[in-house]
Amino acid sequence: MADYDELRASIYLVRDYAKAEREYGEYARSGNDGALRRAGDMLCALFGKLEDDQQFWTALRRAAADGLERIESLDEVLGQLRNMQGGRGNHSRRIGPCS
Numbered sequence: 001m002a003d004y005d006e007l008r009a010s011i012y013l014v015r016d017y018a019k020a021e022r023e024y025g026e027y028a029r030s031g032n033d034g035a036l037r038r039a040g041d042m043l044c045a046l047f048g049k050l051e052d053d054q055q056f057w058t059a060l061r062r063a064a065a066d067g068l069e070r071i072e073s074l075d076e077v078l079g080q081l082r083n084m085q086g087g088r089g090n091h092s093r094r095i096g097p098c099s
Contacts, residue, residue, distance in 0.1 A: 006055050006056065006058065006059030006062075007056065007059045007060065007063065009055060009056075010050075010053060010055070010056040010059075012046075012049070013046065013050065013056075016042060016045070016046040016049075017043075017046060019042055020038075020039045020042035020043050020046065021039075023035045023036070023038045023039035023042060024036065024039040027039065
């Protein structure tokens with residue numbers, strides 16, 4: 001299994017988003033425009049930080065590539081199972097396509 005420490009280092013995404021969500025919740029409950037502005041400011045700062053977080057984007061690309069490799073391996077195994085099943089006759093249940 002791949003090591004995703006680079007993604008774990010980006011926990012600030014969850015933390016900062018949760019803060020903005022609390023401010024938005026305050027606005028939704030009270031109509032306090034200041035809370036809405038604070039939520040917007042927090043999200044803008046968060047997105048700016050995220051845009052510059054090359055470690056996060058590199059780790060995300062790596063995780064996506066790892067996932068694709070796993071899907072390809074699974075497709076290969078399923079293909080082998082389908083081939084093995086073909087020799088057993090029609091009494092076996094067919095394995096559907098993997099998407």
